[in-house]
Amino acid sequence: MGIDVKKLDRHGRIVIPKEWREKHGDEVIVLVYDDKVEILPRKGNIMKFSNSIEVEELREWEEMREELYEVR
Incomplete structure (x- = not known):
């Protein structure tokens, strides 16, 4: 680590190093x-977030996965 x-x-951006992006x-x-920002690669296992989101109803996994990965 x-x-x-x-x-x-000046625009409030940070640079992610080329080696990390590659x-x-x-x-x-x-x-x-509240007191920190965490940046994680999109690739990988998103199941570690499964207990950290609120859902109104249970849906098919693929639909929920697409919503989690949706770029906003």
Whole structure:
């Protein structure tokens, strides 16, 4: 694990290093908490988030997966 300190540019953006994008892809999941922001690669197992979301009704897995991955 590494720790990088990044500054936001004048537009409020941070740069994801090329090496990281090459390894994990160019789409990310951004988790925003009260006191931190977590950036995860979109590829991988999203089941670890299954207990962290609220759903109004149970649906087919593929439909729920698409909604979780929807780019907003």
